[in-house]
Amino acid sequence: MSRQPQKRRLETRAKLLEVTSALVASEGYSGLKVEDVVKRAGVAKGTLFSHFRDKDGLLAVLIGAEVMRFLDEMEAEGTPDSREALLQRLAPLLDYVAGDRVIFDLLLRYSGSTGTETDEVITESFYRQIGIWAAWIEALQKAGEVRRDCAPDFLAEGIQAFLNQVIAIWFCMSSPNTATPLEALRPFLDAWLAPPA
Amino acid sequence: MSRQPQKRRLETRAKLLEVTSALVASEGYSGLKVEDVVKRAGVAKGTLFSHFRDKDGLLAVLIGAEVMRFLDEMEAEGTPDSREALLQRLAPLLDYVAGDRVIFDLLLRYSGSTGTETDEVITESFYRQIGIWAAWIEALQKAGEVRRDCAPDFLAEGIQAFLNQVIAIWFCMSSPNTATPLEALRPFLDAWLAPPA
DNA sequence: TCATTAAAGTGACCAGGGTCAATTTAGTTG
DNA sequence: CAACTAAATTGACCCTGGTCACTTTAATGA
Numbered sequence: 161m162s163r164q165p166q167k168r169r170l171e172t173r174a175k176l177l178e179v180t181s182a183l184v185a186s187e188g189y190s191g192l193k194v195e196d197v198v199k200r201a202g203v204a205k206g207t208l209f210s211h212f213r214d215k216d217g218l219l220a221v222l223i224g225a226e227v228m229r230f231l232d233e234m235e236a237e238g239t240p241d242s243r244e245a246l247l248q249r250l251a252p253l254l255d256y257v258a259g260d261r262v263i264f265d266l267l268l269r270y271s272g273s274t275g276t277e278t279d280e281v282i283t284e285s286f287y288r289q290i291g292i293w294a295a296w297i298e299a300l301q302k303a304g305e306v307r308r309d310c311a312p313d314f315l316a317e318g319i320q321a322f323l324n325q326v327i328a329i330w331f332c333m334s335s336p337n338t339a340t341p342l343e344a345l346r347p348f349l350d351a352w353l354a355p356p357a
Numbered sequence: 358m359s360r361q362p363q364k365r366r367l368e369t370r371a372k373l374l375e376v377t378s379a380l381v382a383s384e385g386y387s388g389l390k391v392e393d394v395v396k397r398a399g400v401a402k403g404t405l406f407s408h409f410r411d412k413d414g415l416l417a418v419l420i421g422a423e424v425m426r427f428l429d430e431m432e433a434e435g436t437p438d439s440r441e442a443l444l445q446r447l448a449p450l451l452d453y454v455a456g457d458r459v460i461f462d463l464l465l466r467y468s469g470s471t472g473t474e475t476d477e478v479i480t481e482s483f484y485r486q487i488g489i490w491a492a493w494i495e496a497l498q499k500a501g502e503v504r505r506d507c508a509p510d511f512l513a514e515g516i517q518a519f520l521n522q523v524i525a526i527w528f529c530m531s532s533p534n535t536a537t538p539l540e541a542l543r544p545f546l547d548a549w550l551a552p553p554a
Numbered sequence: 555t556c557a558t559t560a561a562a563g564t565g566a567c568c569a570g571g572g573t574c575a576a577t578t579t580a581g582t583t584g
Numbered sequence: 585c586a587a588c589t590a591a592a593t594t595g596a597c598c599c600t601g602g603t604c605a606c607t608t609t610a611a612t613g614a
Contacts, residue, residue: 204564325518356553
């Protein structure tokens with residue numbers, strides 16, 4: 161028979177996440193070591209891996225939560241009234257993801273995966289994101305700001321594609337002589353969303 | 358003073374690539390171990406890492422060469438005469454990349470990087486690919502099959518974005534109940550390239 | 555209260571990529 | 585040819601993520 165998860169387990173999990181978060185804040189994602197996490201959390205290594213599938217699984221929880229916060233922000237600002245406004249709404253998320261390759265890689269790997277795990281916040285965030293954008297697009301279609309020959313969901317997925325594209329290119333251009341990802345995104349969004357002239 | 362690379366070095370490099378290729382053929386990319394490679398090649402581990410920056414660098418040479426072969430094939434078939442024909446031209450490459458996550462990840466990481474390394478075949482292949490598609494698009498624009506309000510290079514980059522998108526989604530959907538990446542790509546290509554109605 | 559048993563946690567151990575001081579090989583020069 | 589030097593290679597070692605047989609903890613129930 162199975163029993164309820166004990167309070168102790170929840171505390172351990174919370175402690176692990178808290179420590180990880182602190183370490184990421186000071187060292188960045190790329191410098192994070194599992195050993196440091198368990199040392200500072202005062203648990204054994206095996207414990208960490210009984211809570212999270214692997215190191216990525218641990219990070220996914222944090223990153224998923226962070227993305228959720230961006231989505232809250234997006235929703236709070238309401239529907240944009242133009243394509244340019246839509247672009248500006250994307251800026252914070254774009255900056256966040258473009259700020260660290262680990263974040264980008266992880267989002268690309270986990271996003272869209274049919275979340276078999278209970279705690280895949282990150283998968284949930286993916287669908288929520290598409291949903292929010294689709295709602296914006298629908299409004300913009302009614303306002304005549306966006307083409308009407310494609311479904312909002314479909315156009316939203318396209319935005320996702322362009323977002324990933326400009327970030328991928330951004331990481332490849334190691335030299336900072338290039339325009340920001342946001343600037344690179346604008347022409348794509350325009351060409352993708354603008355109604356026929 | 359610097360000297361010419363010696364014949365021995367070229368032989369070692371060739372041997373490493375040959376062995377890697379053979380192992381990949383039998384085990385797949387994900388099962389490849391550096392230790393197996395050096396064992397079968399009869400060299401020390403350090404030698405491999407003096408030839409290639411890391412395991413990915415080794416794979417990049419093979420994958421870059423493979424992509425180049427697909428591009429040769431694409432060019433040999435000539436310019437497509439419709440958007441659908443263009444889509445079909447992409448099929449072999451798409452299948453290849455969608456066939457193994459390692460390939461996809463590696464291409465995404467290396468592509469577009471301003472190739473500082475001499476042997477970054479993979480970077481070269483990226484630009485060549487865009488060039489080929491741009492040429493196709495230019496022809497299709499003249500034929501009225503493709504929108505004319507965007508530069509061919511720009512539209513080609515968009516194709517790249519959609520290609521990556523459908524493959525990323527493909528990998529996330531572990532269950533094979535989904536349509537092939539090629540089918541998923543069609544609507545995107547149409548919406549992206551079609552001239553205004 | 556004490557036996558029972560599932561949940562939670564432990565840490566020695568392994569795997570596999572990557573490093574580097576030391577060694578061998580082979581052009582070059584006097 | 586012998587001495588010299590740069591190129592090429594070596595393999596012991598390290599790092600770090602991940603595993604698993606075992607111990608500890610704490611609900612449950614007679």
